[in-house]
Amino acid sequence: MMHTIAQLWEKQCSRTIVNYAKNIVIYIADDSKVICSILDANLRENGFTTIVFNTLEELEIKIKVTKPDILLIDFYFQHTTSLELIKKYAETIPIICMSTTENANDLNRIFINQIVDFIPKPVNNDILRLKIYNFIRRIENLRDFETIQVFIDSLLYTIEIRDVYTRGHSERVSNIAEHIAQHLKLDKQKIEIIRQGALLHDIGKIGVRDSVLLKTGGLTAPEFSEIKNHSVYGYNICLNLKTFQPYLGIIRSHHEKLDGSGYPDGLKRNDLPIEVQIVSVADVFDALTSKRVYRDALSFDTAFDILYEEYKKGFWDIEIINALKEINEREKI
Numbered sequence: 001m002m003h004t005i006a007q008l009w010e011k012q013c014s015r016t017i018v019n020y021a022k023n024i025v026i027y028i029a030d031d032s033k034v035i036c037s038i039l040d041a042n043l044r045e046n047g048f049t050t051i052v053f054n055t056l057e058e059l060e061i062k063i064k065v066t067k068p069d070i071l072l073i074d075f076y077f078q079h080t081t082s083l084e085l086i087k088k089y090a091e092t093i094p095i096i097c098m099s100t101t102e103n104a105n106d107l108n109r110i111f112i113n114q115i116v117d118f119i120p121k122p123v124n125n126d127i128l129r130l131k132i133y134n135f136i137r138r139i140e141n142l143r144d145f146e147t148i149q150v151f152i153d154s155l156l157y158t159i160e161i162r163d164v165y166t167r168g169h170s171e172r173v174s175n176i177a178e179h180i181a182q183h184l185k186l187d188k189q190k191i192e193i194i195r196q197g198a199l200l201h202d203i204g205k206i207g208v209r210d211s212v213l214l215k216t217g218g219l220t221a222p223e224f225s226e227i228k229n230h231s232v233y234g235y236n237i238c239l240n241l242k243t244f245q246p247y248l249g250i251i252r253s254h255h256e257k258l259d260g261s262g263y264p265d266g267l268k269r270n271d272l273p274i275e276v277q278i279v280s281v282a283d284v285f286d287a288l289t290s291k292r293v294y295r296d297a298l299s300f301d302t303a304f305d306i307l308y309e310e311y312k313k314g315f316w317d318i319e320i321i322n323a324l325k326e327i328n329e330r331e332k333i
Helices: 005-021 033-045 056-065 083-089 104-112 125-160 169-183 188-200 203-207 221-228 230-238 242-253 274-288 300-312 318-330
Strands: 025-029 049-053 070-074 095-099 117-120
Touching (some): 025 033, 049 056, 125 188, 125 203, 188 242, 188 274, 221 230, 230 242, 274 318
Parallel strands (some): 025 049, 070 095, 095 117
């Protein structure tokens, strides 16, 4: 059986809404009991949990106790509008505003005060359902992000609790790298990739044996190879996690050098994005200025001397080192 694109889209939207609807609470606010009843029946039929309010006072009392996932609210109430309540909660609650108005001034008042969406009356149930679906996608993305953050934090804790000398390293590298990226005026998307990628850069150390990771003496050649493999371990851990795709380059390549002498792939400058180069320098700087089991922390001046010497060898980009030095002279990081 052939389907039109519209039918396939509606089928997909319906399936997604059914999957998520049971977790979504919608407050319906309208001074017309008839309209509330119709909207309530329609949304409940699609699996949503709803609570109906016929006055703004009742609605606000409830919001102060428990906020909904979505607020569906009429603009005009008897002798007043819902504008003040909308302005108060628009930044913390996804709102769909209903109205019969065609008055340009009223519409401007609605949209200029951060109303997330608008639907004219009489409400078309199919359009309302799709607008709610768009909100659900945003809500689920936020929930996924929170879950990912917990996952990242748990992995970092698992790694760093094993080695007191590297505890806090990933957070410090992330902070340093983010400052460098901001100083170089990279766009917000790249800065966020750098920040998150730096947090994850050593995630592969979870695959390195304690006897190697925590060894106080010199490493044998096989042991050093195992340590070096942590970037590949991390890459493989995150390879099939869709949300981690933007960070894979940083995870795998943060030990590469511009002259091709790094590992694991011997990449050179043209194959190393700026995100990777920044995290690499931040990683080395924090390692040099932090206490290790085999040496005390080096001073910042000594660390910069080493970085400039390694620049002369072709390891790092001078602009990144200079940016870090300028940041450090302005504010210790």
